[in-house]
Amino acid sequence: MAASSSDDVRKELTCAICLDFFKDPVILKCGHNFCRVCISMHWDQNGFDYSYQCPQCRTVFTKRTFTKNYLVQNLVAKMDSLDCLGSNPSQSPAKVKDKCELHGEELRLFCHEDNKRICMACCESRAHRYHKICPVSEVVDNLKGELRKRLRDLNIYKADCVKVMTTDERTKNDIRMKKQRLKEKVEADVGALVQFLLDERDTLLDNLDAEEAAAVASVDDNLESIGAQAADATKHIADINQLLNGDAGFQSLVDTFNEALHQTYDEAKPADSPAEFPDFPGPFQLIMWKKMMHVLHTMPQNLTLDPDTAHPNLLISDFDTKVEELRNRGQEPDLTVRFTRFCGVLATAQYSGGQHYWEVDVRDKGVWYLGVTTEGSNRKGFVSLTPSAGYWSLCLQDRLYANGEDGRVPVADYWNSPRVGVYLDYDRGRLSFYDAVTMKRLYMFDTCFGEPVYPFFSPGKNDPGSRLCICHYY
Numbered sequence: 001m002a003a004s005s006s007d008d009v010r011k012e013l014t015c016a017i018c019l020d021f022f023k024d025p026v027i028l029k030c031g032h033n034f035c036r037v038c039i040s041m042h043w044d045q046n047g048f049d050y051s052y053q054c055p056q057c058r059t060v061f062t063k064r065t066f067t068k069n070y071l072v073q074n075l076v077a078k079m080d081s082l083d084c085l086g087s088n089p090s091q092s093p094a095k096v097k098d099k100c101e102l103h104g105e106e107l108r109l110f111c112h113e114d115n116k117r118i119c120m121a122c123c124e125s126r127a128h129r130y131h132k133i134c135p136v137s138e139v140v141d142n143l144k145g146e147l148r149k150r151l152r153d154l155n156i157y158k159a160d161c162v163k164v165m166t167t168d169e170r171t172k173n174d175i176r177m178k179k180q181r182l183k184e185k186v187e188a189d190v191g192a193l194v195q196f197l198l199d200e201r202d203t204l205l206d207n208l209d210a211e212e213a214a215a216v217a218s219v220d221d222n223l224e225s226i227g228a229q230a231a232d233a234t235k236h237i238a239d240i241n242q243l244l245n246g247d248a249g250f251q252s253l254v255d256t257f258n259e260a261l262h263q264t265y266d267e268a269k270p271a272d273s274p275a276e277f278p279d280f281p282g283p284f285q286l287i288m289w290k291k292m293m294h295v296l297h298t299m300p301q302n303l304t305l306d307p308d309t310a311h312p313n314l315l316i317s318d319f320d321t322k323v324e325e326l327r328n329r330g331q332e333p334d335l336t337v338r339f340t341r342f343c344g345v346l347a348t349a350q351y352s353g354g355q356h357y358w359e360v361d362v363r364d365k366g367v368w369y370l371g372v373t374t375e376g377s378n379r380k381g382f383v384s385l386t387p388s389a390g391y392w393s394l395c396l397q398d399r400l401y402a403n404g405e406d407g408r409v410p411v412a413d414y415w416n417s418p419r420v421g422v423y424l425d426y427d428r429g430r431l432s433f434y435d436a437v438t439m440k441r442l443y444m445f446d447t448c449f450g451e452p453v454y455p456f457f458s459p460g461k462n463d464p465g466s467r468l469c470i471c472h473y474y
Helices: 002-012 036-046 070-081 120-124 136-245 250-262 284-292
Strands: 025-027 033-035 109-111 116-118 133-135 314-317 322-325 355-361 368-374 391-396 400-404 407-412 419-425 430-435 440-446 453-458 467-470
Touching: 002 070, 025 036, 025 070, 033 036, 036 120, 036 133, 109 120, 109 136, 133 136, 136 250, 136 284, 368 419, 368 430, 391 440, 400 440, 407 440, 419 453, 453 467
Parallel strands: none
Antiparallel strands: 025 033, 109 116, 109 133, 314 322, 322 467, 355 419, 355 467, 368 391, 368 453, 391 400, 400 407, 419 430, 430 440
16 A cells, blocks of 8 residues: 555656656646646747647647746655655656756756756756757666667677687687697608618618628638638648657658648638628618508509590600690591690599599690599580689699689799699599699699599690600609
C-alpha cells in the first residue's frame, strides 16, 4: 500500500511533457501543472500568437498565461528531502548540485549553442531565449546512450583484437612447428649423409689397416727368412776361418771343402712392396658419391626426350638428350602429342607423384624455355605458357622470367650459369628452378597439379646451332 501511494504521489508530481519531476512548476488556468521551461518550449514550438493549448486537456488560451505553483514545488522539495526520489532510480531526476553564478538556481538545463549548463532563469534570458535547450537529464541520457554505443563498438573491437591475437599465436605456433619439422628433417637427412660418410671412412680405414698388415706381414716373413740364411752363412764363415787359421788336418779340410761346395743359399731379395695400396687407387669422393646415391631421397634423373612430341623444326640427337633448332622444317607425321607452332619437346618421363630433379645444360644459349606441362595441355597452334593452360615454366630472353598467370615475372637481370636445375615436388604442388652450380633457388610455383605432368624443353626460335642438353650423371 505504501509503495502504491508513493507511486501515485510520484505520478502526480511528474511533468506530462518531460516525464520527470516538476522543475519550477507552473499551473495553467485549466488546472494542469507543467515545468515552466517545458510549457514555454511547447508553446514556442506548437503555439501561435493568438492560440495556446494545454498539452493535456487541449484547452485553448488566447495568450500565454500561467502562475507559479508553490504548493507543487514544495511537495517536490519535500519528497527530495525524504529521499523518496531514490526509491525508483529510473524515474529520479538528475540531481545537479552546481548553482548558477548569476541567479543562484540549480543548473538543470543545457544550452546546445553555448555547450554549457544553465538554470531556469537563464533559459528565459535574452542570451538563451532562441537557443536549443533541453534538460540536463536528457543530455545525460544521450551521453550514456552514446557511451553504450561506444562501449559496444569497443567490445566488438576488443573481440576482433582477441581473435586476431589468437590467430597470430596459432600462426606463431605453426611457424615453430614447421621450423621444428624442418629442423628434424635437416638433421635426419644430413645425419644420414654424415653417417654414411663416417661409415665409409671407417670401412676405408679398416681396409687400409688390413692391407698395411698384409704388406707388413710379407716383409716380416722375408726378414725372418733372410735372417735365418744370414745366420747360417755366418756360421760357415766362422768355421772356414777357423780351419784356415788353425792346424787342421787334411781330412778336416777335405770335409769342410766338400760341405762348403755343396752348401747353397737362396738369393737374397727384398720383399715385394706395392707401389700403392691396390684397393685405394681411385677418386675417393667420386666413388663415395656413387655409393651415396642410394642414401639420397631425390637424385638427378637421366631424362630422355620424346621425338614424337618434338616440333618439326627441332632436331633430337645424342641418344635423345640434346635438342636444337633446324633451319629447314622436317617431314614428321602430325601426331596428337606433337607441338606444331611452339618449338617444344617433352621428356619421356611422366610424373604423378613423388619428388624429382633434373638438370639442363643451357651453356651459351640466349633463348630457352624449361618447365613442366600437364598430360592434356594444348600443343597445337598458339600455346599459352600459363599455369591455367597447364604450363609452369622459366624462360630466358633479354633477361630471366617466370611465365605467370598475368604475364612474365622478372627473376634475374643477368644470367651466366651453364646449368639450370628443375625440382618437382608433385604431392605438395611445387615446382622450383635452381642455378644448378650454386644451388640458389631462382623461382618457385606453388600450385596443385590435377593430372600427370611431363618435363618440357624449348631451345627457342631463330637461334639455330645452339643446343639444350639434358645432363646425365650416372
